[in-house]
Amino acid sequence: MRLHITKHAKTFFLISLVLIVVGMGFLFTKGLNYGIDFQGGTIVNIELGKEFTTEEVRTITDKYDKNAVITYGGEQKTQAIVSTKLDLSEEVRKAMFADFQTTYQLEDSALLSIDKVSPAVGGEMARQSLWATIFVVICMLIYITIRFELWFGVAAILCLLHDVLIMLSVYAIMQIEVNTPFIAAILTILGYSINDTIVVFDRIRENRKSYGKYDYVTLVDDSITQTLRRSINTTLTTLIAITTLYIFGVADIRDFALPLIVGFVGGAYSSIFIASPLWYKLQEAADKRKKNKIDTKPGKKTGYKKQKA
Amino acid sequence: MSFIKNSSMNQQKISVKNVVKLCVLIVVLAVLAAVMFFGLPLSKVVGYYDIKPVTSSINYGLDLTGGVYVVLEAAEDGEGTSDAVERSVTIIRERIDSLGVKEPTITKQGSNRIRISIPDIANQEEALDIIGRTAQLTFLAPDGTVILTGKDVIDAKGLYQQTSAGVNQPVVSLAFSPEGTKLFAEATEKYYGQIIAINLDGRDISTPRVNAVITNGQAVIEGMASLEEASKTAMLIKGGALPVSLTPVEIRTIGPTLGQNALSSSMFAAGIGILLIFIFMIVLYKVPGFVSCLGLIVYTLITMFILAALKVTLTLPGIAGIILSIGMAVDANVIIFERIREELMLGKSILLSIKNGFQRAMTTILDSNITTMIAGLVLFIVGTGTVKGFALTLMIGILVSMFTAVFITKQLLKLVYSTGIFAEAKYYGAKEKKV
Numbered sequence: 001m002r003l004h005i006t007k008h009a010k011t012f013f014l015i016s017l018v019l020i021v022v023g024m025g026f027l028f029t030k031g032l033n034y035g036i037d038f039q040g041g042t043i044v045n046i047e048l049g050k051e052f053t054t055e056e057v058r059t060i061t062d063k064y065d066k067n068a069v070i071t072y073g074g075e076q077k078t079q080a081i082v083s084t085k086l087d088l089s090e091e092v093r094k095a096m097f098a099d100f101q102t103t104y105q106l107e108d109s110a111l112l113s114i115d116k117v118s119p120a121v122g123g124e125m126a127r128q129s130l131w132a133t134i135f136v137v138i139c140m141l142i143y144i145t146i147r148f149e150l151w152f153g154v155a156a157i158l159c160l161l162h163d164v165l166i167m168l169s170v171y172a173i174m175q176i177e178v179n180t181p182f183i184a185a186i187l188t189i190l191g192y193s194i195n196d197t198i199v200v201f202d203r204i205r206e207n208r209k210s211y212g213k214y215d216y217v218t219l220v221d222d223s224i225t226q227t228l229r230r231s232i233n234t235t236l237t238t239l240i241a242i243t244t245l246y247i248f249g250v251a252d253i254r255d256f257a258l259p260l261i262v263g264f265v266g267g268a269y270s271s272i273f274i275a276s277p278l279w280y281k282l283q284e285a286a287d288k289r290k291k292n293k294i295d296t297k298p299g300k301k302t303g304y305k306k307q308k309a
Numbered sequence: 310m311s312f313i314k315n316s317s318m319n320q321q322k323i324s325v326k327n328v329v330k331l332c333v334l335i336v337v338l339a340v341l342a343a344v345m346f347f348g349l350p351l352s353k354v355v356g357y358y359d360i361k362p363v364t365s366s367i368n369y370g371l372d373l374t375g376g377v378y379v380v381l382e383a384a385e386d387g388e389g390t391s392d393a394v395e396r397s398v399t400i401i402r403e404r405i406d407s408l409g410v411k412e413p414t415i416t417k418q419g420s421n422r423i424r425i426s427i428p429d430i431a432n433q434e435e436a437l438d439i440i441g442r443t444a445q446l447t448f449l450a451p452d453g454t455v456i457l458t459g460k461d462v463i464d465a466k467g468l469y470q471q472t473s474a475g476v477n478q479p480v481v482s483l484a485f486s487p488e489g490t491k492l493f494a495e496a497t498e499k500y501y502g503q504i505i506a507i508n509l510d511g512r513d514i515s516t517p518r519v520n521a522v523i524t525n526g527q528a529v530i531e532g533m534a535s536l537e538e539a540s541k542t543a544m545l546i547k548g549g550a551l552p553v554s555l556t557p558v559e560i561r562t563i564g565p566t567l568g569q570n571a572l573s574s575s576m577f578a579a580g581i582g583i584l585l586i587f588i589f590m591i592v593l594y595k596v597p598g599f600v601s602c603l604g605l606i607v608y609t610l611i612t613m614f615i616l617a618a619l620k621v622t623l624t625l626p627g628i629a630g631i632i633l634s635i636g637m638a639v640d641a642n643v644i645i646f647e648r649i650r651e652e653l654m655l656g657k658s659i660l661l662s663i664k665n666g667f668q669r670a671m672t673t674i675l676d677s678n679i680t681t682m683i684a685g686l687v688l689f690i691v692g693t694g695t696v697k698g699f700a701l702t703l704m705i706g707i708l709v710s711m712f713t714a715v716f717i718t719k720q721l722l723k724l725v726y727s728t729g730i731f732a733e734a735k736y737y738g739a740k741e742k743k744v
Contacts, residue, residue, distance in 0.1 A: 045567070090437070090557070108434060112567050116560040121380065125694070132691045136684045143683055147676055184626035184699045187688065188633045191681045191703065195637060198677040199644065206672075230640075230647045237589055237643070238636040241582040245632070248578035250571045252372070252625065260629075 009277035023169020035179035040119030155279035166266040181256040193267035235268040323729040366617040370624030376428040380559035383421040461489025467540030479539040481530040490526030601642040608713040626699040634706020641714035
């Protein structure tokens, strides 16, 4: 059995391209829904102990920020989650909770959680994470180039970019809040996807010794086919684990698990259908360039040698 | 006459010795796992020493258990800020200790920040109050008016000083800033013979009488019972004399109920997830699948143990790191088992297939794990907070998984094979080849 993936490489590239373009369309029109971790702000979660309407809560919060967003929390929807982009001072925050306490006769323990991040800190974290990620990618590129060859490294990194863009699209389309877990999710997918891609590349490297030097198409297709069962089984096991986390987890964990599910699927797709054909295209182009170069300088690098038996 | 290849020939006898060995191993592993997860109340049997479940020895992050997390930042970041922040850490630690909470961590972050986290605290508002309160050191006139504040005090030390009578006595020596010197000179003149109280956060820490008009900005407080008392008073004065004002740039509190919920539901989800992976692996890979489950149990035990021993704080991103490493542990086994299957399909013997399978899978596993390890290492070095937590558990997970998925699984698989019960290729995921 041999899957003819290389033959249809253009189709797979096109599918990915369309997905990414659609995703980027959302990204640029709707933008990412940055949470307070990245842009600063205050979120207060208060247990009101009974059902309520957002209008009645708004009568309190309007005094502090008219743009505050009020959402329901808790299993019985008795928790009011007030989020504002303002970095409320401690005095203001306390005054607001005191208002809640008098209106709803609440104990101090009704204040379930506070998250308050100043905008400066939020921006700093976003920058730091971005730099860390870029640095990681460079290091991985170096390692792959040493262990494999340059074009394997380039193809692997392009695949990573592909997976990250798909993830970003999910965040943009579903408008999932981008907070600290976002970083963890992106990093997990980076790690998973590179691992996945390397497994296929490793097979290509191994098979390359026994295949003719320029028979890349068969080489790539066979390598993908041979590792296909592994790719599918590994992806399924990982998906099982993450899906249970999604089903049984609390809201925070769900927001983390959903992009991961999409990321795992995207990562598996890219390492089967994109990574190796991409390497093939890159390598072939590189070989062609090399050949042309040699051809233009007759006698310099080319020469006759005794044929090996 | 012809030769018939018979890869599934059951020529091996069942080895009772190895069966017993395997059974003992499984039982030991099961008992170990049970003890680590549920603990062992030894005190009920032998009267002392309880083994606590490892899950209760792990430090959980505030996002999982609830608590208070605050980052304070010094308003200015110049020369000397780092020192001042260092001193502030000590003061804040003392204040938090007075709350009687367990295991608060107060650390300096960079040159101008202090990170405070207090797990499991019931009265979160009180904690925020006590952290946020800026220590106010004031020198008060007899009528209660403020003469000068902490920022006017440059230094305070406890030391011995010789009195006019030639006796060494412990004193607190004070040095004032130029502004403070002027104010203190005026005050000592005005209130000569009266008491100028030194007040920290509304509490008088010392009430010395003015026995001299001090104009050079150098004063001592006499009448200390010991050098220790003098040093302690000096430290309080210096502590109050915080040259930086700290503002909270990040505050997070998570109520205990909300935190507990997150922890127990993640634990539950993780348990179910692992169980499903077990079933999946056994269905897919039969005997090797079962062996990989044993390997995964060892993996979980070792990882938990390391997390507890290194006092790693487990947070939500940390759990993500563990998930990724479990994924990679399973992946290593999948790669190996697929290789074994391929070898079997080529008609090789089971033992040789196992050997070759592991050998051939090694480069793949090494390369993919090292690449991910590089990512983990870099993130650990350059990242902060969340990213660091993720990177740490990922690195621990990868190292442990390499050990269990490759070494442990290999030995176990050989042992299982040597029992002689599973001597047919079909138990190793290869279909019977039609000849």
